[in-house]
Amino acid sequence: MTIPRANSRQKRVVIVGAGFAGLTLAKKLSGKKFQVVLLDKNNYHQFQPLLYQVASCGLEPSSISFPLRKIFQRKKHIIIRVTDVLSVSPETNTVHTGVGAITYDYLVMAQGAVTNYFNNERLQLHAYSMKSVSEALLLRNTLLQNYEQALSAVVMEERLALLNVVIVGGGPTGVELAGAIAEMKRKILPKDYPELNFRNMHIYLLEAAPRLLNGMSAASGNTVLEYLTGLGVEVQANVSVTDYDGERVSLSNGNIIHSRCLIWAAGVKGKPIPGIPKEAVTANDRLLVNSFNQVNGLTDVYALGDIALMQLDNLPRGHPQVAPVAIQQATLLAKNLEHVVTGKTIIPFNYQDQGSMATVGRNLALVEIGKIKLKGFIAWLVWMLVHLMSIIGIKNRLFILINWVWQYITYDQSLRLIIKPAHKIKNDDNETNPVPVRTKPLTGL
């Protein structure tokens, strides 16, 4: 398949990943000077900050996912390919993908971060993570299936393991997910499963550090702790998970928690594409970049957002791995690439911190913008407004708003559906059956 460039002067920018960074860059690059090839393994951009609401039955995947081809309709200079990126050959300016080889004038790595299990393979095998819409859906299905299975669990210990939820990692993701599941436990699950006793369901939030929300102030950490405890979440600090076999969670303090659902939100790492020189890759698999986001030791190769590590004298550990950094770096790179082709001098990155926020549940949130600190209902409104306005698409905003208002009035996340696409082998058993076949008769039934 031949895709000619608009003109010989047009430079080709290949972007790996359509997250906040990749999407922003693609939008801002001018079609006059650049042909953009956007590569992603999904055909949509996903809004990660709200993944936890998909997992907790509050939002549809489609509300926080947006089709790339719809975003770039009528943009002839933007070529989209839904594929994996296999490797890169910097010496020949070539990227090797699932749909073939692609040459570039400039390559931009914006594939984000992946879950970091710190090489604990048993953990990786059994734990659930939430870095994508697909994983959030798996988590939603698992939570619901566990309650269905609990109804048939004859052994009490098994039933408790099916009810308990363990969340590892006291950052915003862990806090927000713990709060959402706690609200399900209070308002929905006892109504849906009158046969189960949800006093037996425990929601644990484990944090290896001494407190929650290390990215925010100690005061905020304490407030969040209050909020979560009030919702019935059992928060444990200074505790880490040493082992998990899918049923028993072993803790560093020697305790054991029985749970079939351990959610790992305790760390991320980069996932460099094979072919990147080792000198540019950190211990955490991120890519070292200079203040122009150029990958160390490579010309014409840049990295943005979560995978990029820009070590500065005042920031030895780099910027926080959050959307605003990705978006600001992409915005600057769009400008800098224009400067490169026009021979102007390029500008170093300077992060404008827009503050941070986290929500725990209805009327419970925290916002820190510089010296301004908000909590409770006001913070919760700000949190919703900011997220709503960050979502792509008017219809998505409308649907999310209706869902939120609906939940606020009815105390009900209504999307409690275990839906999976059928498999290709066609027969009418291809519907997923959430509960395993048991032969024991059920006493009473």
Added chain:
Amino acid sequence: MTIPRANSRQKRVVIVGAGFAGLTLAKKLSGKKFQVVLLDKNNYHQFQPLLYQVASCGLEPSSISFPLRKIFQRKKHIIIRVTDVLSVSPETNTVHTGVGAITYDYLVMAQGAVTNYFNNERLQLHAYSMKSVSEALLLRNTLLQNYEQALSAVVMEERLALLNVVIVGGGPTGVELAGAIAEMKRKILPKDYPELNFRNMHIYLLEAAPRLLNGMSAASGNTVLEYLTGLGVEVQANVSVTDYDGERVSLSNGNIIHSRCLIWAAGVKGKPIPGIPKEAVTANDRLLVNSFNQVNGLTDVYALGDIALMQLDNLPRGHPQVAPVAIQQATLLAKNLEHVVTGKTIIPFNYQDQGSMATVGRNLALVEIGKIKLKGFIAWLVWMLVHLMSIIGIKNRLFILINWVWQYITYDQSLRLIIKPAHKIKNDDNETNPVPVRTKPLTGL
């Protein structure tokens, strides 16, 4: 797990399937006299008439699926189990399920119909069907993935096979799906895939009978033919599919159509549970019932809706397999079961035909109610209103209405997302990759 009956006089009704019939019966049975055990392999009721809009990116699965536990919240006499039904032992009034054995006083088979491939195994292996939300999602994902693959298809014949869609069966499902895909071809696909030439995309609707919509009048059949032809659908009557290998569709007239997407909407059959006496099972695997929906030769076992075949002198081939029949039979059975336990005489079924309708696309539909025949815009409005009011849940109605209005204004079905839940084996490659890995370099790129 013990589920005691409210009192010794309470009879247990086990219902297999939470479709229109099963759901209606469960709702109408009184908790005073009956304990209801509702069995379904999904934890939701699905609104089948709108499956085709899920497949054609118009609606979310959640808009036409409703959680059973939400429907029956606070109904203590209704026990829900999400499981497969393995077999039945009428001699001991026992149903064997994936979660164990269940005894019954009355058993009601309401599992609906499954796709009938008429024992053509190659067809069953390669064709797509649309009898469930899961299958509709698979079809949506396949349609979108085929266009992504077409971008990388080097051989022209392969690219055409990826673009072409063949729909077999000129009933309402086939007609509605053909119309929806035709509208996608006209309004959306060329914008999403400017690199593809959609003049090369053909949508075939094949019908073995001489005309479309055999359930409706000849006039309606002709009108639908006009509508579809106007939308660019290539309708072929008196043609059947003799073979399909996943790429080449062989027709009874000797022609071959190249298509990677053949949708089979040409027939359904029953799927009786093992243990039902053979005398009660028809050649089409449906269950023979008397005018009280009692399965032939069995006491205390009933069948409702699509799986039931009630042969009457004036109806040797039984009632049409449509929702109104299922709902009316369930409503009557609820009353008759009350009569049985109270010793009153039971009432034979008498179908009230409420007419039939089908839609092809915006402003294009057909409605037949007795002598009244509507078409065009008016019929389209009636069709939407009737379906909207049949949907469970105010929020679902609201979301569907917004989606429809949105599509009407923007000419855009916006749910063009290839989303699948992740697999359990955790690593960040577990996101589905829609395009197969190719090694050939892409000329030009």
